[in-house]
Amino acid sequence: MATIGDVARVAGVSRSTVSYALSGKRSISPETRRRVNDAIRALKFTPNAGARSLRTAQTGVLGLLVQFHEDEFAPAMLQYLLPITEAARALGYDILIMTENDGAEALTRAAESGMVDGLVLLDVIDGDPRVDALRATQQPGVLIGLPGDTRGLDVVDLDFAAAARNLVDHLYDLGHRDVVLVSPPRHVFDRGGTYSWRFRDAAVQRASELGLTLTARYGESQQPAIDENLHGILDECPDATGIIMHNDASVAALPRLLHERGVRVPDDLSVVSLYSRDFARWFSLPYTAIESSPGLLGKVAITQLTERIAHGDEAGPHGTRLVAAEIIDRGSTR
Amino acid sequence: MATIGDVARVAGVSRSTVSYALSGKRSISPETRRRVNDAIRALKFTPNAGARSLRTAQTGVLGLLVQFHEDEFAPAMLQYLLPITEAARALGYDILIMTENDGAEALTRAAESGMVDGLVLLDVIDGDPRVDALRATQQPGVLIGLPGDTRGLDVVDLDFAAAARNLVDHLYDLGHRDVVLVSPPRHVFDRGGTYSWRFRDAAVQRASELGLTLTARYGESQQPAIDENLHGILDECPDATGIIMHNDASVAALPRLLHERGVRVPDDLSVVSLYSRDFARWFSLPYTAIESSPGLLGKVAITQLTERIAHGDEAGPHGTRLVAAEIIDRGSTR
DNA sequence: CTGAAAGCGCTTACAG
DNA sequence: CTGAAAGCGCTTACAG
Numbered sequence: 001m002a003t004i005g006d007v008a009r010v011a012g013v014s015r016s017t018v019s020y021a022l023s024g025k026r027s028i029s030p031e032t033r034r035r036v037n038d039a040i041r042a043l044k045f046t047p048n049a050g051a052r053s054l055r056t057a058q059t060g061v062l063g064l065l066v067q068f069h070e071d072e073f074a075p076a077m078l079q080y081l082l083p084i085t086e087a088a089r090a091l092g093y094d095i096l097i098m099t100e101n102d103g104a105e106a107l108t109r110a111a112e113s114g115m116v117d118g119l120v121l122l123d124v125i126d127g128d129p130r131v132d133a134l135r136a137t138q139q140p141g142v143l144i145g146l147p148g149d150t151r152g153l154d155v156v157d158l159d160f161a162a163a164a165r166n167l168v169d170h171l172y173d174l175g176h177r178d179v180v181l182v183s184p185p186r187h188v189f190d191r192g193g194t195y196s197w198r199f200r201d202a203a204v205q206r207a208s209e210l211g212l213t214l215t216a217r218y219g220e221s222q223q224p225a226i227d228e229n230l231h232g233i234l235d236e237c238p239d240a241t242g243i244i245m246h247n248d249a250s251v252a253a254l255p256r257l258l259h260e261r262g263v264r265v266p267d268d269l270s271v272v273s274l275y276s277r278d279f280a281r282w283f284s285l286p287y288t289a290i291e292s293s294p295g296l297l298g299k300v301a302i303t304q305l306t307e308r309i310a311h312g313d314e315a316g317p318h319g320t321r322l323v324a325a326e327i328i329d330r331g332s333t334r
Numbered sequence: 335m336a337t338i339g340d341v342a343r344v345a346g347v348s349r350s351t352v353s354y355a356l357s358g359k360r361s362i363s364p365e366t367r368r369r370v371n372d373a374i375r376a377l378k379f380t381p382n383a384g385a386r387s388l389r390t391a392q393t394g395v396l397g398l399l400v401q402f403h404e405d406e407f408a409p410a411m412l413q414y415l416l417p418i419t420e421a422a423r424a425l426g427y428d429i430l431i432m433t434e435n436d437g438a439e440a441l442t443r444a445a446e447s448g449m450v451d452g453l454v455l456l457d458v459i460d461g462d463p464r465v466d467a468l469r470a471t472q473q474p475g476v477l478i479g480l481p482g483d484t485r486g487l488d489v490v491d492l493d494f495a496a497a498a499r500n501l502v503d504h505l506y507d508l509g510h511r512d513v514v515l516v517s518p519p520r521h522v523f524d525r526g527g528t529y530s531w532r533f534r535d536a537a538v539q540r541a542s543e544l545g546l547t548l549t550a551r552y553g554e555s556q557q558p559a560i561d562e563n564l565h566g567i568l569d570e571c572p573d574a575t576g577i578i579m580h581n582d583a584s585v586a587a588l589p590r591l592l593h594e595r596g597v598r599v600p601d602d603l604s605v606v607s608l609y610s611r612d613f614a615r616w617f618s619l620p621y622t623a624i625e626s627s628p629g630l631l632g633k634v635a636i637t638q639l640t641e642r643i644a645h646g647d648e649a650g651p652h653g654t655r656l657v658a659a660e661i662i663d664r665g666s667t668r
Numbered sequence: 669c670t671g672a673a674a675g676c677g678c679t680t681a682c683a684g
Numbered sequence: 685c686t687g688a689a690a691g692c693g694c695t696t697a698c699a700g
Binding site: 003004005015016019020023025047048050051052053054055056 | 692695696
Binding site for chain 2: 680
């Protein structure tokens with residue numbers, strides 16, 4: 001690999017001139033610039049990342065901390081990965097992906113060794129040990145997912161409460177008065193998955209405001225429990241005319257299950273849910289749903305993080321951005 | 335962040351002693367070792383990665399080049415991600431994930447700037463421009479997926495030909511004499527996805543050896559074309575008693591589609607396929623299938639790559655490792 | 669508009 | 685068993 005010294009020698013200038021030609025931080029005569037550029041091309045010179053980061057204390061790398069909760073629906077995670085790497089790349093950053101079970105330890109290691117300029121925490125729950133680790137490192141970071149205590153943190157998440165109200169209103173406006181809600185599994189609530197109760201509580205409250213009967217039930221995350229659970233819920237609520245699915249694994253199983261039961265959508269039952277376009281495509285889901293917007297969330301998070309890296313506290317106060325929930329009508333209600 | 339100089343001062347030794355205490359590359363008196371360790375703990379010292387890599391020309395990072403083919407089934411990619419990061423971590427490496435459309439450019443950038451010690455190319459096809467880029471960089475690399483020209487490359491892939499023969503034999507042994515094969519979409523063949531024709535050609539040949547009628551058809555990768563395509567194939571082959579699904583997107587749609595057609599498995603039709611346990615779980619697929627073993631492939635690839643990094647040509651000749659295909663009986667045949 | 673020099677934080681041959 | 689010093693490849697104040 002060529003070094004900046006090689007380029008300087010070939011171009012017949014000093015190393016500082018090559019560096020400034022690269023960075024544009026001081027003016028260079030056209031003739032010199034040409035010679036430098038020629039030499040760079042001839043030698044295929046690329047600045048050494050380690051040397052640069054040692055000198056500037058900046059790496060151009062962001063750490064992405066992915067948490068695989070044992071019982072969670074893995075494909076849902078994938079939706080965030082591509083938008084995040086793309087948004088980061090567009091801003092000049094690469095992504096170091098860390099999937100260790102001990103996310104707090106991984107975060108600390110990446111930060112303390114200076115491998116990254118900032119950290120993205122995916123799928124944050126209340127009481128997440130990575131959040132304390134992040135606070136301890138003093139590194140810029142952004143959370144996707146809302147913990148209980150957000151002091152001093154930049155957080156991005158979907159507005160699950162607004163999403164729930166939106167869906168309840170949608171069914172109510174169509175005349176539905178008896179509706180079922182299938183939530184994430186109970187252990188997601190217990191574990192601190194705040195999106196689960198933010199959604200459910202908002203749905204319950206809106207239903208009560210409207211005088212709509214809402215039966216909220218936990219879903220399951222693994223077959224065959226999913227099918228059994230859904231059959232049980234549907235048997236239990238024969239008069240319900242609408243169902244709100246807030247559960248990736250369950251909604252993925254729903255088309256087949258409703259077909260088996262001979263339930264037609266939307267003639268016999270109106271179905272609404274919350275997932276992304278990609279998710280709908282992978283699982284051929286035909287339901288009207290709140291778009292969970294992983295691409296937008298990822299982009300907002302990366303933008304926020306890079307702002308924080310560049311400007312620190314001057315990038316504005318720390319805070320939580322709840323991204324508005326938008327409904328996509330696929331004709332599964334009436 | 336504390337530096338090695340801080341540790342040395344607190345411990346009352348030289349920086350070299352701290353460094354050697356860390357690396358264990360020369361003997362240290364117990365007393366000195368204790369003082370150094372105390373200082374490291376007191377200061378929470380972690381060596382700076384940039385400085386270390388500048389000095390040693392090693393980064394402890396592997397580049398993972400993920401290629402998102404527009405028409406491909408994204409969840410399938412995810413299965414490789416976790417095993418690869420875990421295998422890498424177990425060997426002391428972190429993973430830089432690159433998802434750019436221009437994978438060759440990304441690969442070159444990572445290699446030339448010295449960000450990584452080696453490269454993993456996921457989902458390699460024949461004529462993949464990343465392969466030429468890899469050869470040009472002279473960096474250690476490993477491919478998952480088999481290109482046409484493997485000279486000088488370390489390659490890991492599933493033995494798709496053996497998998498196909500295995501499935502044909504399985505159906506033949508149960509008495510089936512008229513079988514359908516649903517391959518990947520035509521453009522996967524055209525694009526250079528060698529797994530598609532390695533599987534199909536081996537199936538066709540084995541069928542002809544056995545005197546079994548095998549109707550090979552292209553599948554689709556997007557709804558609603560998937561359903562239409564499958565209905566067409568099933569209508570076309572009313573006498574087929576078995577079906578071999580070599581197509582992620584199509585097999586994911588099959589349970590619902592067969593249910594719609596009133597086809598019972600295995601009473602009316604025997605079904606075999608090729609996918610991973612995780613994939614089967616996500617999509618609730620009940621079919622006997624060759625285990626595609628993404629975890630094993632990822633682990634083999636990482637092991638091979640780190641060997642190559644550590645020992646270069648002494649790690650043995652470059653070559654292709656085809657991982658044996660194992661069948662998991664889920665009772666969908668008879 | 670350009671160059672010589674210092675220094676980022678490590679590791680390791682050299683010396684004792 | 686330990687230390688002083690060189691040097692990895694950059695960037696940037698300092699000087700002209």
